[in-house]
Amino acid sequence: MLLDDSYFMKQALVEAQKAYEKDEVPVGAVVVVQQKIIARAHNLTEQLHDVTAHAEMQAITSAANYLNGKYLKGCTLYVTLEPCVMCAGALYWSQLERVVFAAADPKRGFVSAEVGLHPKTIYTQGVMETEALDLMQQFFIQKRG
Amino acid sequence: MLLDDSYFMKQALVEAQKAYEKDEVPVGAVVVVQQKIIARAHNLTEQLHDVTAHAEMQAITSAANYLNGKYLKGCTLYVTLEPCVMCAGALYWSQLERVVFAAADPKRGFVSAEVGLHPKTIYTQGVMETEALDLMQQFFIQKRG
Numbered sequence: 001m002l003l004d005d006s007y008f009m010k011q012a013l014v015e016a017q018k019a020y021e022k023d024e025v026p027v028g029a030v031v032v033v034q035q036k037i038i039a040r041a042h043n044l045t046e047q048l049h050d051v052t053a054h055a056e057m058q059a060i061t062s063a064a065n066y067l068n069g070k071y072l073k074g075c076t077l078y079v080t081l082e083p084c085v086m087c088a089g090a091l092y093w094s095q096l097e098r099v100v101f102a103a104a105d106p107k108r109g110f111v112s113a114e115v116g117l118h119p120k121t122i123y124t125q126g127v128m129e130t131e132a133l134d135l136m137q138q139f140f141i142q143k144r145g
Numbered sequence: 146m147l148l149d150d151s152y153f154m155k156q157a158l159v160e161a162q163k164a165y166e167k168d169e170v171p172v173g174a175v176v177v178v179q180q181k182i183i184a185r186a187h188n189l190t191e192q193l194h195d196v197t198a199h200a201e202m203q204a205i206t207s208a209a210n211y212l213n214g215k216y217l218k219g220c221t222l223y224v225t226l227e228p229c230v231m232c233a234g235a236l237y238w239s240q241l242e243r244v245v246f247a248a249a250d251p252k253r254g255f256v257s258a259e260v261g262l263h264p265k266t267i268y269t270q271g272v273m274e275t276e277a278l279d280l281m282q283q284f285f286i287q288k289r290g
Contacts, residue, residue, distance in 0.1 A: 045215060046215070048215075049209050049210065049212075049213060049214055049215045050205075050206050050209050050210070050215055051205065051209070051215050051216075051235060051238035051239050052197070052202055052205055052206055052235050052238075057197055060195075060196065060197055061195050061197055064194050064195050064196070065194065065195070067194075068194060069194055070190060070191070070193075070194045070195055070196050071196075084234055084238075085230060085231075085233070085234035085237065085260055086230075086231050086232075086233075086234025086235045086237070086238065087231075087234070088230070088231075088234070089229055089230035089231025089232070089233070089234050089260075090196060090197050090231045092230065092231070093196035093197075093229075093231065094196050113260070114259075115230055115258070115260065
């Protein structure tokens with residue numbers, strides 16, 4: 001059975017939930033190559049005191065480690081929130097094949113910032129968007145409470 | 146004696162030289178707060194097989210670790226090459242006070258990409274530019290040879 005974008009985004013949401021439980025902004029990511037998840041990560045900026053510890057950055061490092069090479073050719077990154085400028089810059093260098101994100105981030109996302117991914121990279125948005133937004137809203141409501 | 150931008154950029158060049166000796170694109174960085182160097186780093190993308198291992202990214206992580214907090218308020222980053230989009234995105238999140246770079250990177254630098262740093266952050270370019278460019282050219286000539 002061919003696993004689809006929703007399947008892999010659900011796995012990214014599992015990662016986002018882990019971030020949520022650690023009181024981190026709930027963003028999760030997985031990297032997939034040939035139907036196989038080779039990296040899983042979630043936002044750890046608070047726990048690590050490190051602004052670079054976004055889910056995507058850790059997923060890129062982890063996937064490159066798995067592949068034993070710095071380019072993620074043929075890989076797809078699934079992430080629950082639109083990548084920011086930093087993460088889009090990292091994705092550019094990685095030359096991965098595809099980026100799939102759930103919720104848009106009009107304020108800090110790469111699309112409205114007009115930051116380009118690598119010419120070899122395509123992206124898809126909106127997969128499991130409602131689920132990702134629900135988790136994000138739940139987080140910020142709880143924070144305010 | 147007050148140490149100036151040239152002094153700290155020389156320290157970043159020492160880091161760049163370390164990268165050069167490891168056959169890495171020679172970029173080095175230091176983070177300074179109140180005249181004290183709190184982080185040193187150089188590009189390690191080849192050695193670590195990791196596109197995110199730019200000198201600036203490692204310097205940000207290292208400085209945050211030293212400060213035990215993710216914001217680099219009051220800090221200045223000295224780097225031998227204009228930061229790329231990824232690094233500028235990370236610098237944005239860090240809210241540091243100032244970025245000083247030596248050589249411009251019209252192709253992949255954040256200035257021509259029109260990626261903004263944090264409103265609190267100012268930048269200065271061209272400090273020890275000749276020295277940084279010389280090292281870079283030497284590296285690429287040797288690579289081609």
